[in-house]
Amino acid sequence: MIQQERMSVVRQEQIAKNIYEIVLQGKIVQDANPGQFVHVRVSDSYEPLLRRPISIANINKEANEFTLIYRAEGRGTEILSQKQIGDEVNVLGPLGNGFPVDAVPEKGVALLVGGGIGVPPLYELSKQLNKLGVRTIHVFGFATEDVTFYEDKFSSLGETHYVTVDGSFGSKGFVTDLLEELSPEFDTFYACGPLPMLRALEGFYPNKKGYLSFEERMGCGIGACFACVCKTTDKVEKDYVKVCYDGPVFEKGVVKL
Amino acid sequence: MSNISIQLPGLDLKNPIMPASGCFGFGKEFARLYDLSKLGAIMIKATTVEPRFGNPTPRVAETPAGMLNAIGLQNPGLEKVMSEELPWLERFDVPIIANVAGSLLEDYVDVARRISTASNVKALELNISCPNVKHGGITFGTDPVIARQLVEAVKAVSKVPVYVKLSPNVTNIVEIAQAVEIAGADGITMINTLIGMRLDERTGKPVIANGTGGLSGPAVKPVALRMVYEVYKAVEIPIIGMGGVTCAQDVIDFMSAGASAVAVGTANFVDPFVCPTIIDELPKKLDELGVKSIKSIIGRSHR
Numbered sequence: 001m002i003q004q005e006r007m008s009v010v011r012q013e014q015i016a017k018n019i020y021e022i023v024l025q026g027k028i029v030q031d032a033n034p035g036q037f038v039h040v041r042v043s044d045s046y047e048p049l050l051r052r053p054i055s056i057a058n059i060n061k062e063a064n065e066f067t068l069i070y071r072a073e074g075r076g077t078e079i080l081s082q083k084q085i086g087d088e089v090n091v092l093g094p095l096g097n098g099f100p101v102d103a104v105p106e107k108g109v110a111l112l113v114g115g116g117i118g119v120p121p122l123y124e125l126s127k128q129l130n131k132l133g134v135r136t137i138h139v140f141g142f143a144t145e146d147v148t149f150y151e152d153k154f155s156s157l158g159e160t161h162y163v164t165v166d167g168s169f170g171s172k173g174f175v176t177d178l179l180e181e182l183s184p185e186f187d188t189f190y191a192c193g194p195l196p197m198l199r200a201l202e203g204f205y206p207n208k209k210g211y212l213s214f215e216e217r218m219g220c221g222i223g224a225c226f227a228c229v230c231k232t233t234d235k236v237e238k239d240y241v242k243v244c245y246d247g248p249v250f251e252k253g254v255v256k257l
Numbered sequence: 258m259s260n261i262s263i264q265l266p267g268l269d270l271k272n273p274i275m276p277a278s279g280c281f282g283f284g285k286e287f288a289r290l291y292d293l294s295k296l297g298a299i300m301i302k303a304t305t306v307e308p309r310f311g312n313p314t315p316r317v318a319e320t321p322a323g324m325l326n327a328i329g330l331q332n333p334g335l336e337k338v339m340s341e342e343l344p345w346l347e348r349f350d351v352p353i354i355a356n357v358a359g360s361l362l363e364d365y366v367d368v369a370r371r372i373s374t375a376s377n378v379k380a381l382e383l384n385i386s387c388p389n390v391k392h393g394g395i396t397f398g399t400d401p402v403i404a405r406q407l408v409e410a411v412k413a414v415s416k417v418p419v420y421v422k423l424s425p426n427v428t429n430i431v432e433i434a435q436a437v438e439i440a441g442a443d444g445i446t447m448i449n450t451l452i453g454m455r456l457d458e459r460t461g462k463p464v465i466a467n468g469t470g471g472l473s474g475p476a477v478k479p480v481a482l483r484m485v486y487e488v489y490k491a492v493e494i495p496i497i498g499m500g501g502v503t504c505a506q507d508v509i510d511f512m513s514a515g516a517s518a519v520a521v522g523t524a525n526f527v528d529p530f531v532c533p534t535i536i537d538e539l540p541k542k543l544d545e546l547g548v549k550s551i552k553s554i555i556g557r558s559h560r
Contacts, residue, residue: 002289220525222287224287225526226282229311
């Protein structure tokens with residue numbers, strides 16, 4: 001169920017250059033699933049006006065807490081990055097459809113591919129897959145070393161590879177270069193990151209089951225404003241999908257890339 | 258508690274609050290959050306004869322205390338609105354105001370003729386002010402002669418009262434308001450968005466794929482209020498005011514300037530519960546002002 005709630009800030013920390021990790025506490029946590037997002041109002045006034053959609057990186061239902069990882073790069077996220085422990089943040093969510101964790105066969109292998117700020121939702125996904133006995137392989141690309149994060153956390157869950165555009169951390173190049181080199185064996189892939197990366201993955205693994213999480217500029221976050229629509233392929237009946245409502249995770253082949 | 262019911266041509270409103278067209282879809286998304294019967298009315302998303310996909314993305318951009326949009330009248334088309342969207346809305350006790358759009362005069366007439374027969378459509382809102390489509394929309398709303406012809410043609414076929422949504426992107430909005438009144442419009446809704454632009458800081462190019470977009474949100478409220486104030490003085494037909502409404506005080510402001518009811522637009526995107534919140538707040542605000550019936554504040558700025 002979608003709720004609007006004033007969640008309290010339990011912790012906030014800068015974990016890489018301009019990358020922040022904020023832990024929020026509230027009832028919304030109980031309904032959250034990996035790959036879903038929340039729509040965050042960073043101010044109680046109407047300036048800045050719109051909410052910020054941020055994916056859920058880690059869910060702790062026992063403590064009623066979840067973690068959001070975001071890049072402070074505009075007015076809204078900069079204000080969010082200044083929130084202190086005990087502050088309240090108006091959150092709408094959980095929103096959208098997340099990653100299906102049951103899309104990997106028993107004792108199977110999942111390949112998780114992420115690019116930059118698309119990596120965070122894959123953390124909760126990896127945790128839940130591992131809990132189900134799925135082996136996870138993580139292949140993540142970043143621009144430079146100073147914006148990388150969570151390498152230790154992902155490594156503790158499974159085989160983990162990092163690649164940076166300038167080669168400052170891990171290998172040099174894009175995730176697709178690394179995937180070509182590794183040619184991993186797996187059953188299902190899950191990905192979140194920039195469009196060119198998602199497009200390349202669909203081409204790489206035409207015969208594998210895959211789920212892609214999309215990012216698009218949003219207005220309302222609940223499907224009403226038609227800001228985040230994407231055209232679909234001929235394979236689906238609908239002419240378009242809304243990233244906020246029908247996604248952000250789609251099975252590969254649904255969204256026209 | 259103050260009485261907040263309002264009667265307008267075709268519309269028996271429990272309260273004067275309604276979501277504005279384009280900010281509420283066809284209600285489904287908000288029905289998951291609250292009972293739509295609470296609303297005074299619903300202005301549904303613009304309907305055209307054929308389905309439309311709308312403009313390329315990005316379609317929205319935030320601006321100081323506001324936002325730009327260029328959705329491009331995306332809608333499932335008249336057939337589907339008649340067979341699916343409107344019947345679905347019948348479960349709620351709420352009058353529907355159907356926003357009608359098109360490229361040619363004939364399109365408006367075709368949509369109006371059909372959609373005005375739906376049992377829950379109690380009024381039409383002619384969209385002669387959409388700034389984001391190449392044909393139709395605003396081109397009908399910036400010339401008083403063309404606006405008059407369109408309203409006359411639609412009035413001739415509509416089974417329900419016809420309201421006309423005015424564009425603020427004109428030199429003299431009063432002239433357009435008077436033209437549609439002469440043409441037989443039953444009411445005016447105003448304002449649509451103001452044409453604006455935002456540039457990408459790095460490239461210097463417009464953020465919105467369409468180049469320009471319509472500005473809405475609290476930033477436009479002073480403009481909207483001034484225009485309602487001016488039009489109220491010049492016409493006899495009722496006005497449904499809108500532009501940057503976020504709270505009960507904004508509703509009182511618009512009604513004081515001359516609106517008989519008020520639509521809430523962009524604020525629905527920020528706080529999806531904003532309409533029911535305003536509806537609950539409004540009687541309290543009026544009590545504070547010592548107002549017994551909301552009707553008594555309509556146009557009080559002019560007295």
